[in-house]
Amino acid sequence: MANLNIRRAETKDAVPMAEILREIGWSEKRNNMPLEEVSEPLEKLIEHCGKDTEGHTMIVAVDEDKVVGFTTVHWVPFVMLGSWEGYVSDVFVSPTAGGKGAGSALIKHVMEEGEKRGCMRLMLTNGKEKPSYQMGFYKKMGWTERPKVANFVYYYREPWS
Template identity: 40%
Template sequence: MSQMELTIREALPQDSYAIATILHELGWSEYINHASAELTEVHIAESIIQSRREGTHTILVAEHPEYGVIGYTSVHWIHNLMLGHEGYLSELFLHPSATGQGIGGELLKQIRAYAAERGCTRLSLINRRIRESYRRGFYTKQGWQENPEAALFTLSLSSVS
């Protein structure tokens, strides 16, 4: 698969089926694993519509002319009182057949461009150490730095039934 054939663009509601397929194929999310493909698709379409309407986050897809949407990323735009504007990259996922071909790097490049247009001072993300992307140093190879002085805390507000 050549990067020259790849198009990175803002997601459209009709991309929700392809994104849902990627997420179900990966099987990493308890919520997604317990939801039907149709429910996941509806939820994603609603998120894309909200993203395009409100501008609080941006969802980009990587589209190949032969294979369709093979990856996506989502970034949330935040105004930090101390640092100014920043972006939080909440998701970057590729179809398993599309990894290791530079597609994730292309998505990150576009997010950096969007962040620069918005005057962001920083981009951040969480990469779980158990993920293959962490083990192979994907983000560090893209110029991102791990923060050794920070700890990630979460508070679960709902459970999957």
């Protein structure tokens, strides 16, 4: 992508970000909701990250004025590490723009920012059934899979319920 630009997410990006989530189609429930019901909570999350840039970085990849992808990273003070860990919670690129370098550009941006901040490491989860895992997206970018770590979550409710 010749004109790919990475910038901070703005509230106006909520709709294209919601559209990308629906294009990816991981949630039937989300895909069947009105678009504004998907974009409204995203707008609040964008606002939150925009107000606390020390704690969070939410960025979008823009090609020819069109938002084609986004990622979010949270800068976590981690006592055991005696340092900071960047937790990457979202990495999404529109399938219509996939395979052209936007995903790698977003992750590279996060990796550079973590280094500038003096973080000890970055962390993320990646579903093993997803093409990104099977095609070694993160390994190609120098990330290491941890064989001994289980990933636990505690649910308060189902996503988009």
